[in-house]
Amino acid sequence: DTEVTQTPKHLVMGMTNKKSLKCEQHMGHRAMYWYKQKAKKPPELMFVYSYEKLSINESVPSRFSPECPNSSLLNLHLHALQPEDSALYLCASSQEARLGVGTDTQYFGPGTRLTVL
């Protein structure tokens, strides 16, 4: 089973709203990722959690706040977003490949299509 699930599938929010995106995997992976993908562009890395600790933040604005409650769950909290933040938000997971052990293969979820009005 290589499934990563994401909820909701679609989200429309105003600039003053607070919402959260959720991601779940049950593959025992210890690395989880948030990506942002604009139309006709490749995914753009936002955050990486490794063993439930934030290991990479690609200088993402503070209106995006990630959270990893446990090894299977990843959240992305959204607050005071701008219309240009409208995009497909993808979650991915992989076995943690520290020290060359394991694999870096990243498995992606179906994404949440976010529209900011």
Add this chain to the structure above:
Amino acid sequence: GENVEQHPSTLSVQEGDSAVIKCTYSDSASNYFPWYKQELGKGPQLIIDIRSNVGEKKDQRIAVTLNKTAKHFSLHITETQPEDSAVYFCAASLLGNEKLTFGTGTRLTIIP
């Protein structure tokens, strides 16, 4: 940092013919090269990957070749079918780095 170039950006192929997508990377330390297929409204799905200790890998109609000296790798799809129509992304990384650098994508259209 790593930079990955991907060509062509669009490709139309007659059903049954072969399709080839090429990528070049800049960082000679990169040693992991996955290919993803993304259908409309879906997340990217891994279709094949290759590590730098291997020159070629094949899985049914899909194959990937890697030339470490030239720093380029290619995806080959034979006997194309309409369901192969999608956007394909190549990527490169250093194992253990956790960061994938993606190419810009190729929109493949299979003409029935």
